[in-house]
Amino acid sequence: MNHNKIMIVDDNEYVRASVEIICQSVQLDITCAAGGEECLSHLESGFRGVILMDIMMPEMDGWDTIREIVGRGLYDGNIIVMLTGMGEPDAKMDGVQEYVTDYMTKPFGPDQLIESLQYYLTLLNVTSGAHA
């Protein structure tokens, strides 16, 4: 399966819209989710790709969403990048480090975002038979 999909999970509609515009500018297939439950629902429906995950969200925050993704067996085939305005993560990240590949601090530049997304999509397109 060729991976070229991005999902932005953020309760702030302006952040979602910014990421959507940036992704569309380079023809990346973007899916938006306003919270953890919506993210899980996209994953249950078959989404696989790079997930940009906000940490501070009402109801289910980014860390709890990741725990749920792993608990439901939906992690494989995705790369998770935390997207946050916070300077440093809190203790809630303990135990999910292995599932968080990168961490981008808002505000971020379009070039930086595109470079990261394209690199991670490249990694997702490596097949398990193609060991280095």
Place this chain on the structure above:
Amino acid sequence: MLKRNLVVIGVSTGGPFTLKELFGELPPMNAAFVIVLHITQQMDYRIARGLDAAASMPVALAVDGEHLRGGNIYLAPGGFHLKLDGNQRVVLCEGERVNYVQPSVDVTMQSLTRPLGGSLIGIVLTGMGKDGAEGIRHIKKVGGVTIAQDQKSSTIYGMPKAAAQTGAVDFVLPPKKIAAKLIELLG
């Protein structure tokens, strides 16, 4: 006889890009590089492949029982701790998570012994938490050289900060300068 140089690198969040930057600066070297990145089995081979494309030395997942060879980069696979027997033979072990992670940087670094010949270098790069701090303290104790990434260049200044706070770190540098330091130390 060739010197047997060993560089062990601990890294977590922000690791793939940081490793790409570091190894993109390094020519083939007379040292074995072992990277312990907090990673899952679903991702380890992808990261190895991505780094292999950026590095001048070949990158592969470490295999249980194999002997390290100079000029090669080994990535610890997800789901196991990696120890080095005699600073040279890979031992993959199951067991409890350490510092909430598996592989743990501390487990690998604390398995190292005083080098009989050649250099031993320990590096802690960007990442959440404090894994690697005790390992760095140990490497310093057995006569190795220790390096931590600086705050400005770290995606998350957790692990390098904890390492630096042990007082056992010789150099605090950004990735490009870590590469230059490695060339100086191993050249």
